[in-house]
Amino acid sequence: MRRALQLAALGAGRTSPNPLVGAVVLDAEGQLVGEGYHARAGEPHAEVGALAQAGERARGGTLVVTLEPCCHHGRTPPCTEAVITAGISRVVVAMGDPNPLVAGGGLQRLRDCGIEVIEAVAAAEALELNRAFVHRIRTGRPLGTLKWAMSLDGRTALPNGVSQWISGPAARTWVHQLRASCDAVIVGGGTVRADDPLLTSRGRSQPEPLRVVFSRSLDLPATARLWQISLAPTLVAHGPGASLEACERLDQLGVERLPLAACEPLALLEALGQRGCNQVLWECGPELAAAALRQGCVQRVAAVIAPKLLGGLAARTPLGDLGLTGLDQAPPWNERAAARLGNDRLWILDNPVDTPPPSP
Numbered sequence: 001m002r003r004a005l006q007l008a009a010l011g012a013g014r015t016s017p018n019p020l021v022g023a024v025v026l027d028a029e030g031q032l033v034g035e036g037y038h039a040r041a042g043e044p045h046a047e048v049g050a051l052a053q054a055g056e057r058a059r060g061g062t063l064v065v066t067l068e069p070c071c072h073h074g075r076t077p078p079c080t081e082a083v084i085t086a087g088i089s090r091v092v093v094a095m096g097d098p099n100p101l102v103a104g105g106g107l108q109r110l111r112d113c114g115i116e117v118i119e120a121v122a123a124a125e126a127l128e129l130n131r132a133f134v135h136r137i138r139t140g141r142p143l144g145t146l147k148w149a150m151s152l153d154g155r156t157a158l159p160n161g162v163s164q165w166i167s168g169p170a171a172r173t174w175v176h177q178l179r180a181s182c183d184a185v186i187v188g189g190g191t192v193r194a195d196d197p198l199l200t201s202r203g204r205s206q207p208e209p210l211r212v213v214f215s216r217s218l219d220l221p222a223t224a225r226l227w228q229i230s231l232a233p234t235l236v237a238h239g240p241g242a243s244l245e246a247c248e249r250l251d252q253l254g255v256e257r258l259p260l261a262a263c264e265p266l267a268l269l270e271a272l273g274q275r276g277c278n279q280v281l282w283e284c285g286p287e288l289a290a291a292a293l294r295q296g297c298v299q300r301v302a303a304v305i306a307p308k309l310l311g312g313l314a315a316r317t318p319l320g321d322l323g324l325t326g327l328d329q330a331p332p333w334n335e336r337a338a339a340r341l342g343n344d345r346l347w348i349l350d351n352p353v354d355t356p357p358p359s360p
Contacts, residue, residue: 001024001064001066001092001094001121002122002124002125003022003024003035003064003202004022004024004046004064004065004066004094005022005066005094005122005125005129006022007022007023007024007035007036007037007046008022008037008038008066008067008129008216009018009020009022009179010022010037010039011037011038011039011040011180012180012181013180013182013201013205013209014039014040014041014205015038015039015040015041015278016041016133016183016276016277016278016279017133017136017276017277017278018038018041018133019038019067019097019130019133020037020038020045020066020129020130020133020280021034021037021038021045021046021047021065021066021067022036022037022038022065023035023036023037023046023047023049023050023051023063023064023065023067024050024063024064024065024067025050025051025053025054025057025058025061025062025063025064025088026061026062026064027054027057027060027061028059028060028089030060030062032057033053033054033057033058034049034050034051034052034054034055034057034058035049035050035053035127036048036049036051036052036053037049041276043199045069045070045079046065046066047063047065047079047082047083048079048082049214050063051063051082051083051086051132053352054086054253055117058087059086059087059088060087060088060089060130061087061088061089061090062089062091062092063083063086063088063090063092064086064091064092064121064250065091065092065093065094065128066093066094066095066122066126066129066130067093067095067096067130067262068082068093068095068096068097068102068104068106068107069091069093069099069106069107069110069152070095070097070099070102070106071101071102071105071106071109072260078106078110079106079223080106080110083110083115084110084113084115086237088115088335089115089116090115090116090117090118091107091110091116091117092118092121093107093118093119093120093121094120094121094122094123094125094126095119095120095123095126095127095130096119096161098120098137098138099137099198100118100137101251103134104158107119112153118203129293131143132279132334133278134277134297135278135299135354136273136277139273140244140270140273140274140303140346141186141269141270141272141297141332142183142267142269142273142277142278142279142297143278143279143280143299143300144269144280144282144292144297144298144300145178145182145279145280145281145282145298145299145300145301145302146282146289146292146293146298146301146302147175147178147281147282147283147301147302147303147304147305148283148289148302148303148304148318149166149167149171149175149303149304149305149344150166150303150304150305150306150317150318151166151305151306151308151309152306152307152308152309152352153215153308153309153310153311154317154318155310155311155316155317156286156313156316156317156318157310157316158310158312158315159311159313159314159315161194161316163316164173164193164195166256166304166306166308166310167304167306167339167341167344168306168341168343168344169342169343170341170343171304171306171341171344171346172322172343173345174304174341175304176200176201176204177204178210178302179199179200179201179204179205179281180201180204180209180360181205181279182206182209182270182279182280182281183209183210183276183277183278183279183280184200184209184210184211184212184235184270184272184277184280184281184337185209185210185211185212185280185281185283186212186213186214186268186280186281186282186283186284187199187211187212187213187214187283187284187285187288188214188215188285188287188288189213189214189215189216189217189218189219189220190211190285190287190288191283191284191285192221192226193220193221193283196221196223196224196226197225197226197283198226198231199211199226199232199283200231200232202332207232207233208232208233209281210230210232210234210235210242210277211232211233211234211235212234212235212236212237212253212268212272212280212285213234213235213236214237214238214239214263214265214268214288215236215237215238215242216238216239216241216242216263217241217242217243217246217358218236218238218241218242218243218247218250219246220231220236220246220250222247222249222285226255227250227255227314228254229253229254229255230268232255234255235255235256235257235258236250236255236256236257236258237257237258237259237260237263237268237271238257238258238259238260238263239259239260239263240259240260240263241262241263242259252259258271264291265288265291265292265297266294266295266296269297274329277339282297282298283297285316286316286317286318286319286320287320289318289319289320290319290320290321291320292320293319294301294322295325296353296354298351299350299351299354300336300348300349300350300351301333301348301349301351302345302346302347302348303318303346303348303349304321304341304344304345304346305345305346305347306343306344307343307344307345312340320354330354332352333349333350333352334349334350334351334352335347335348335349335350336348336349336350
């Protein structure tokens with residue numbers, strides 16, 4: 001199962017709206033004869049790839065898979081039928097599929113055909129791997145990660161606004177990889193005006209994640225690297241107060257627009273969830289970051305801390321006002337990981353409200 005989980009992770013950032021799935025086939029003597037993983041939405045599922053590699057050697061053998069095989073027709077046929085046709089005698093699965101179209105039906109179909117089913121093997125690891133997919137299925141919204149880089153004294157820029165570069169090359173490379181694992185990267189209009197970001201994975205993901213600009217009034221520069229849609233797709237979400245002239249300018253550039261009745265982070269995530277996004281990355285300024293936190297749009301924080309002191313009473317910090325009046329309203333987040341990135345430190349924390357409980 002651990003090998004199947006390793007295989008599943010190879011599809012990170014490319015399978016949405018589908019989950020990450022890996023599969024291994026053992027023959028009747030327990031020898032490895034096939035491997036597969038879901039590489040991209042619309043392409044064969046992990047089970048189909050592993051069974052195809054195994055061929056006739058799968059008959060009477062075992063399929064080890066990280067997620068319950070699907071039992072419905074989507075962009076590909078149901079995997080349960082491929083398992084049955086291959087003559088598999090036993091299926092070992094890490095976790096059930098929370099998708100209502102499956103939700104136990106796949107395992108029941110296998111049992112009805114006389115196939116032995118063993119469940120909950122490495123369930124906690126499988127749940128962590130597909131936490132974003134599970135979150136979208138249960139809430140209708142993608143899982144949100146809020147990322148920032150700051151100095152040791154909590155500053156994201158000097159008092160004069162200069163912010164490049166607080167973190168070092170290793171940390172920036174890690175951020176590019178983080179973007180590659182997400183379906184969309186979100187910034188506000190202020191970030192576009194101040195930094196003119198590119199927001200790509202620097203080629204680590206093909207296609208590149210969707211670049212999303214969140215702007216109430218479309219007060220955006222006429223030229224920006226985000227308008228270079230040949231590099232990566234860009235979506236501008238805006239409120240009803242956007243001027244017709246600004247809308248037409250983006251339309252002429254070929255930049256997709258998303259009008260929102262309520263220009264709020266929650267409405268944006270609901271729209272992205274409908275597009276099949278499983279995971280988004282917030283790389284925004286302090287006010288939008290605070291709004292995203294207040295509205296429950298952030299399940300994870302990734303903070304890069306540089307060993308620098310920037311000072312300044314008016315210097316920018318990662319977050320705007322969260323509306324807290326007492327420290328008891330700010331429960332500690334759960335540490336998920338900590339690492340060293342060159343001279344910088346990385347700290348990843350999970351929101352205690354959204355952290356899944358450990359498997360029994």
